[in-house]
Amino acid sequence: MLRSGVTTLGGGAVPDRLAPERYQPDWIPQPVRRHSGGLDTLPVGSPGKVGVLDLAFRRVGGRTELTGHFQKAPLHITRPHYYDPAVPGMPYVMLMMSGGGVLQGDRYRVDVSCEAGASVHLTTQGATRLYRMEHDYATQLVELNVGPGGYLEYLPDPAIAFAGSRYYQRTAVTAAAGATVVLGETMLAGRLARGERHAYTAYCADVEVREPGGGLLFADPMRLVPGDMPVDGPAVMAGFGVVSTLYVVTGSHPAQEVAGTMHEALRGCGLRAGAGVLPEGRGAWARFLGERSPEVLAAFHGVWDAVRRLLLGVPAPQARKQ
Incomplete structure (x- = not known):
């Protein structure tokens, strides 16, 4: 049904997804939080400032179907596509934003449920532009829940932190035993082609599994x-303009095997990069540092492809953004 710009699919009672306690983070790092208030434009909670997506995926027969869907502009999705012949039962879903980017006072929340045995690939329409913010800040909460035997890929395009932007993002993953989550994050330290570098006010992000x-x-x-604080030190950006991370949370293969596969895929990439085992042996991760996004994204795709071949026995497809 359609109500006030909110679409819901499926039956049953709809929870209050638009309550402030749902889209407002319960905790924000002080470097971002200290800029709260003082809005002289649309305040937090105004139409167009709060974006909500709630998606549920379930295995039905031989493929995964979108069985639950709630959206509120400016966030929305495309119709799921099944374009990869190597995994014909996996839907590819593009998360979209009706505006040109993230503005001051914006609050976004994305919830995704991938039930037992289901598989889904999530990406975005393009880079997330974090615009200059003279008042307040912007946040995004992403909650990913994957059931036993589920397989979820969440690989958004890069976030570009424009000069003066203030942003906090928390990506929280709940992975059942036997589930696999492939999660990527990439950040550009400004509009690098224009010579803008580390001119943002604050960029803070948390990944929790x-x-x-x-x-x-x-x-x-x-x-x-x-x-x-210095952001160009060896433990931070190390003088580079792009940082990207790929996490592979899985119990289907030994962590050392996954890390070794990622490490081998990084050979000869020409970047500052490395791979290692995640805590508790729950998978592996790789981090890439480079000067420009094309080289970093090419290396990222190469490692994702190697991981795909290991976990699913199929190559990673080329992105389709049109």
């Missing part, structure tokens, strides 16, 4: 605040 009971498997925080 938990067991179904709530036990924390690992967390990976990123805090880039050029005015407060």
Whole structure:
């Protein structure tokens, strides 16, 4: 049904997804939080400032279907496509934003449920542009829940932190035993082609992966605040303009095997990069640092392709953004 720009599919009662406690983070790092308030434009909660997506995927017969769908502009999705002949039962879903980018006071939330045995690939329509923010800040919460035997890929395009932007993102994953989650994040330190570099006010991001009971498997925080701390040191951006990370949470293959596959795929990529095992042996991760996005994204695709061949026995498809 369609109500006030919100689409819901499926029966049953709809929870209050538009309540502020749903889309407002319960905790925000101080470098972002200190800029709260003082809006002289549309305040938080105004139409067009709160974007919500709630998607549910279930295995039906020989393929995965979108069985639950709630959206509120500016966030929405395309119709699921099944274009990869190597995995014909896996839908490819593009998360979209009706505006040109993320503005001050924007609050986004994305929830995805991938039930037992289901598989889905999620990506975005293009780079996420974080525009200059003179008042307040912007946030995005992403919650991914994957059931036993489920396989989920969440590989958004890069986030570009424009000069003066203030942004916090938390990606929280709950992975059941036997589930696999392939998660990617890429950040550009500004409009590099224009010579803009680390002119944003604050870029903070958290990745958290938990067991179904709530036990924390690992967390990976990123805090880039050029005015407060060096961001070009060896443990941060190391003088590069692009940082990208690929996490592979899985129990289907030994962590050392996954890390070795990622490491081998990085050979000769020409980037500052490395791979290692995740805590508790729950998979592996790789991080890439480069000067320009084309080289970093090419290396990212190469590692994703190697992981795909290991886990699914098929290559990674080329992106379709049209």
